[in-house]
Amino acid sequence: MAEAKTFIGKAAVLEGLPEHPAVKAILAWKPEALMDAKFDRGELTLTIAREEIRAAAATVQAAGYNFFEDVTAVDWFPSSPRFQLSYHILSHAFKERIRLRVMLDGEAPAVDSITPIWPGANFYEREVFDLFGILFDGHPNLRRILMPDDWQGHPLRKDYPVEGYR
Amino acid sequence: MIDTIGTPIFQAPVAEGAHDQHMILNLGPQHPSMHGVLRLEVEIDGEIVVRLYPEIGYLHTGIEKTCEAKFYHQVVPLTDRVNYLDPLSNNLCYCLAVEKLLDLEIPQKAQWLRVLLAELSRLNSHLIWLGTHAMDIGALTVFLYTFREREEILRIFEGLSGQRMMTSYIRIGGLALEPPLDFLDRVQGFIKTLPEKIDEYSNLLTGNPIFKNRLKGVGYLSAADAVALGVTGPILRASGVDSDLRRDMPYSGYENFQFQVPTSTDGDCWARYEVRLIEMRESVKIIQQALDGMPEGPFKADAPKIVLPDREKMKTQMEALIHHFKIVTEGFAVPAGEVYQGIEAGHGQTGYYVVSDGTAKPYRVHMRYPSFATLQALETMCKGRMLADVVAVVGSIDIVLGEIDR
Numbered sequence: 001m002a003e004a005k006t007f008i009g010k011a012a013v014l015e016g017l018p019e020h021p022a023v024k025a026i027l028a029w030k031p032e033a034l035m036d037a038k039f040d041r042g043e044l045t046l047t048i049a050r051e052e053i054r055a056a057a058a059t060v061q062a063a064g065y066n067f068f069e070d071v072t073a074v075d076w077f078p079s080s081p082r083f084q085l086s087y088h089i090l091s092h093a094f095k096e097r098i099r100l101r102v103m104l105d106g107e108a109p110a111v112d113s114i115t116p117i118w119p120g121a122n123f124y125e126r127e128v129f130d131l132f133g134i135l136f137d138g139h140p141n142l143r144r145i146l147m148p149d150d151w152q153g154h155p156l157r158k159d160y161p162v163e164g165y166r
Numbered sequence: 167m168i169d170t171i172g173t174p175i176f177q178a179p180v181a182e183g184a185h186d187q188h189m190i191l192n193l194g195p196q197h198p199s200m201h202g203v204l205r206l207e208v209e210i211d212g213e214i215v216v217r218l219y220p221e222i223g224y225l226h227t228g229i230e231k232t233c234e235a236k237f238y239h240q241v242v243p244l245t246d247r248v249n250y251l252d253p254l255s256n257n258l259c260y261c262l263a264v265e266k267l268l269d270l271e272i273p274q275k276a277q278w279l280r281v282l283l284a285e286l287s288r289l290n291s292h293l294i295w296l297g298t299h300a301m302d303i304g305a306l307t308v309f310l311y312t313f314r315e316r317e318e319i320l321r322i323f324e325g326l327s328g329q330r331m332m333t334s335y336i337r338i339g340g341l342a343l344e345p346p347l348d349f350l351d352r353v354q355g356f357i358k359t360l361p362e363k364i365d366e367y368s369n370l371l372t373g374n375p376i377f378k379n380r381l382k383g384v385g386y387l388s389a390a391d392a393v394a395l396g397v398t399g400p401i402l403r404a405s406g407v408d409s410d411l412r413r414d415m416p417y418s419g420y421e422n423f424q425f426q427v428p429t430s431t432d433g434d435c436w437a438r439y440e441v442r443l444i445e446m447r448e449s450v451k452i453i454q455q456a457l458d459g460m461p462e463g464p465f466k467a468d469a470p471k472i473v474l475p476d477r478e479k480m481k482t483q484m485e486a487l488i489h490h491f492k493i494v495t496e497g498f499a500v501p502a503g504e505v506y507q508g509i510e511a512g513h514g515q516t517g518y519y520v521v522s523d524g525t526a527k528p529y530r531v532h533m534r535y536p537s538f539a540t541l542q543a544l545e546t547m548c549k550g551r552m553l554a555d556v557v558a559v560v561g562s563i564d565i566v567l568g569e570i571d572r
Contacts, residue, residue, distance in 0.1 A: 040504075041266055069515065070532070072532040074504075074521050074530045086504070086532075088534075092393075097508070099504075119394050120539055121396075122542055123538060124396075124538075144223075146223040146572075147223065156230060156231055162231055162235045
């Protein structure tokens with residue numbers, strides 16, 4: 001791993017890390033699905049087009065990134081695109097982690113669920129739905145998980161006050 | 167075959183004639199074997215579990231939201247309260263993530279002490295698991311013994327930080343205080359006797375036919391299912407996947423320690439029991455190495471704008487006083503970026519995803535805790551087994567509801 005180096009932007013990553021297994025797999029599958037890339041602080045981030053995330057997840061899974069760790073969102077309110085989804089995927093073989101990123105608009109954010117690929121994403125996507133209000137198409141049970149079922153609003157959005165509505 | 171966790175049982179439409187023989191049972195949230203406030207909806211056919219649906223969220227306090235309103239250094243005490251049985255691992259994971267953002271060099275002594283404390287914390291977590299697990303099965307004695315040893319760990323923590331459980335001892339840039347003079351001797355005294363104590367637990371349980379029959383072959387999870395469902399830690403290793411972040415992606419100087427990663431291919435509750443017992447012995451070895459090779463030097467990084475100054479300096483030097491005042495009142499800015507730090511905590515892989523926008527407060531802190539993912543595997547482990555096995559399985563996966571609900 002090139003720990004100390006930093007590559008910002010798709011062109012820089014493609015030039016700096018042409019041999020990286022995840023980068024290679026994505027390029028071999030569909031180069032136009034890769035919107036942006038970044039290698040910063042020893043972590044590789046690949047930004048994937050919104051429609052392609054499920055296929056991209058299957059691609060990196062086939063490339064050896066076998067273990068889904070985590071998906072969460074970041075709310076960049078009020079800038080646009082508003083939501084960022086970060087998928088963290090670990091490879092037991094390469095002993096390395098990559099981050100897939102998807103950017104979503106603030107109006108009715110929705111993305112394909114990756115639960116069909118990693119069943120372990122089930123609770124994590126429910127949590128993101130619960131706390132951010134992002135819909136996951138194809139999820140088997142998209143219900144609130146932490147908040148009560150009749151709760152109004154999505155608490156981790158930036159326009160939701162920290163102390164709640166009183 | 168993995169079950170995708172579908173709709174909750176109470177709300178599911180009943181198929182024509184399908185559930186005539188079935189009963190729906192609510193286990194928890196206030197049930198002594200549920201290790202907190204976990205509710206399980208179990209559909210049973212006689213004594214056989216047909217479906218199982220975990221309902222969580224009773225302890226949700228919005229810690230991730232609270233983090234966004236605090237300075238970076240104020241988040242440390244919040245992390246204690248997430249997994250209250252393994253507090254120092256949480257501190258460590260968060261601090262490592264922020265230090266990665268800050269690109270901060272940690273002195274060797276602090277790293278060694280952090281490893282030592284993380285392993286003590288792991289022992290603490292495993293001791294509670296062993297005691298409560300055995301108690302669920304009906305062997306009450308072990309609980310009293312493990313809590314005797316845990317008490318000594320808590321006393322060591324108290325001497326170190328003034329707190330028994332919510333230590334907040336690992337801070338961004340190093341440690342909170344210089345350890346007391348008798349600290350290393352106390353730890354040495356504790357781990358010298360611990361292997362005998364582990365033998366004692368093993369004598370009580372390993373040969374015990376009731377304990378064995380309740381665990382052998384119960385709660386089977388295959389390696390493929392464990393990976394697919396995101397299960398980590400001792401449960402993953404008991405299913406035959408050789409993965410341990412301490413060895414595979416070392417942090418905080420773990421690459422300098424020699425230890426074995428126990429695995430088993432049985433994938434049942436008994437394998438989890440055996441793997442954790444060996445892990446405890448390995449933790450003792452790591453602590454011994456940390457004690458033997460404890461380096462000299464400072465216990466926090468030389469970064470006056472990030473790390474609080476010594477009390478003595480603060481009272482005698484103008485600059486230190488100014489730094490102290492600034493850190494406490496306005497925090498410190500952290501360069502913009504995003505990092506993910508994973509560590510191997512007692513229950514499995516803990517991960518902190520910290521996003522900074524360049525200000526003194528974290529823009530987003532996400533906590534990945536192992537029990538949350540492990541709970542998804544519960545139905546796969548319990549399906550087709552007896553109802554009483556659910557209690558054994560819940561005990562063997564060692565869940566903490568604080569880290570599930572956050």
